[in-house]
Each structure stands twice: as C-alpha cells, then as structure tokens.
C-alpha cells in the first residue's frame with residue numbers, strides 16, 4: 001500500500017465536523033483504536049461516516065482524494081465484495097424468511113472466524129456492526145471476547161442508536177464517539193450545495209437528521225407533483241363528506257414515520273397555497289403571472305366557481321393546518337380536518 005503524508009479526504013459529510021476531523025487525523029497518523037462505538041439516534045449519519053472511514057482505511061491509493069473510489073479496493077468495497085471487510089447486522093432468518101429481531105451468536109462466531117484469517121491485501125481487516133443495540137446477551141458476550149483478544153491491524157466499528165443495553169465491558173473497550181443532532185442551517189447549506197431547490201423546507205422538516213433530509217431529497221415518491229396536488233384539491237372541493245374522508249388516504253401515502261408524514265403534509269399545503277395564489281391571479285385577470293396552474297388549462301373553469309370570500313376562507317384553513325403541523329398534532333388528523341372544512 002502506498003503511504004503518503006499529505007493525504008486528503010473527500011468525505012462530504014453533513015455536520016459532525018469534530019468526529020470527522022478526529023477520524024481523519026487517526027488515519028493520517030496511523031493512530032487507530034482497535035474498536036470504535038458510534039452512538040446517537042438513527043438518521044444522524046453514523047453509518048455514512050463509518051463507511052467513509054472504512055473506505056479511507058482500505059483504499060489502496062492513500063492520496064489526495066481519500067477514498068479514491070477507483071482503485072480495486074474501493075470498487076470491491078462499493079460492490080460489497082471486499083475480502084477484508086465484514087458487516088454484521090440485522091439478517092434474514094433463512095428458515096422463516098423474515099428479518100431477525102436480534103443479532104444472534106452465530107453471526108458473531110462467523111465474524112470471529114473471518115477476523116482470524118490472514119488478510120488478502122496485507123492491509124486492515126475491518127468489521128462494521130450495525131444496530132448493535134439488537135445484540136442479545138450471548139452475541140454481546142461473543143463480541144466482548146473478540147475485543148478482549150485483538151488481532152493485528154483489525155478495526156471494529158460498532159454502531160448503536162442506544163447504548164443503555166450494551167454491557168459496560170464492551171463500552172470500556174471502545175473509543176466512544178457520540179453523534180449529536182445537526183443544526184438546521186448546516187443541513188440547509190449542505191442540501192443547497194447538493195443542488196436541492198427546496199433546501200429550506202427539507203432542512204426544517206428533517207428535525208436535525210441529515211439522513212431524513214437526504215431520504216426526502218432522493219425519494220421521488222415523496223414529492224408529489226404539483227399537478228397531482230392541484231387535481232386533488234379540486235376533487236376535494238367537489239366531493240361529498242364521505243368521499244372527502246377517502247381522499248385523505250389517496251392524497252398522501254401515509255408512512256409509519258410521522259416525520260415523513262409531516263413533510264408530505266407540508267409539501268401538499270405549500271402546493272395548495274401556490275395554487276390558490278394562481279386562482280387569485282386568474283380571477284383578477286393577471287393570468288400571465290400564474291405558475292402552478294400553467295400546465296392545467298382544464299382547471300381554469302373550476303376557478304370561476306370560487307368567489308373571493310371562499311378563496312380567503314380556504315387560505316385561512318390552510319394557514320391553520322400549517323400551524324397545527326408545527327405543534328405535534330397528528331398529520332393525518334390535520335389533513336382530515338382541513339379537507340372536511342374546505
């Protein structure tokens with residue numbers, strides 16, 4: 001492996017500057033702990049940081065762009081084929097074909113066996129244990145055995161949302177790195193640099209979790225098009241009370257994560273507000289200024305059925321829904337309440 005004293009990193013992590021500097025410095029000075037424990041709630045970026053750290057350790061280039069992403073090691077790692085990297089986490093139980101709820105001892109025994117084999121590249125052997133809070137007593141004990149009998153040039157990274165269930169004997173053998181919530185402004189500027197057009201809304205809705213913001217950004221399904229939202233609006237206006245209730249489930253594909261639902265609801269409310277702005281412009285003969293309804297000439301006729309007092313009343317209801325969404329009120333109830341009162 002080529003060694004260089006002026007190694008530089010290309011991690012592009014959102015937040016966690018201190019942790020990132022600490023880990024990069026450990027690589028530069030070859031001053032690595034035998035085991036690291038990354039702790040903090042999910043979606044903060046523990047696994048993202050861990051994977052950049054691991055890739056930088058294993059990268060064969062060790063140059064000004066760590067990890068380089070192009071050498072054999074980087075490519076094998078990216079494809080899940082690196083012979084000196086092992087992941088232990090939630091697995092599918094082959095008998096029941098369902099995800100196991102725990103990390104079981106057989107998984108840890110297999111890891112121990114692999115760590116005892118010689119490395120193929122004469123570099124580091126690295127193990128990543130994800131969701132370590134799911135280890136049962138016997139698998140935690142087996143991990144402890146591995147930590148007690150370290151093998152040379154082996155680095156173990158343990159990720160845990162919550163360390164209250166981990167034995168102190170494990171904690172005491174790890175370098176503990178605590179991941180904290182990331183400030184909204186940091187997430188916003190990260191999203192802007194990634195080219196997101198709605199970085200402000202995404203950052204606010206991510207509740208200090210960069211992972212959630214990036215999920216929102218990447219998941220096209222989450223951002224319902226303005227066109228769908230406009231159609232849903234007029235459908236709701238025309239529907240009777242019963243149909244309005246069924247629309248609530250049609251308009252938003254409710255997720256089990258309430259943070260996602262609040263994001264979807266805010267996205268919908270924002271689209272509806274923009275659309276109502278267009279309604280006002282059309283009714284006041286300023287059609288050239290409209291934005292949202294441009295692609296929807298068929299909706300112009302609908303616009304004429306609404307008078308200004310009605311439009312004002314609808315706007316007030318939408319503002320009220322916004323207010324509710326900032327006060328931890330269940331997002332589905334907010335939309336139900338809005339739709340039946342439109």
Ligand SMILES: [Zn+2]
Pocket residue numbers: 058059060061062067068069070071072073074
């Ligand atoms: Zn590389």
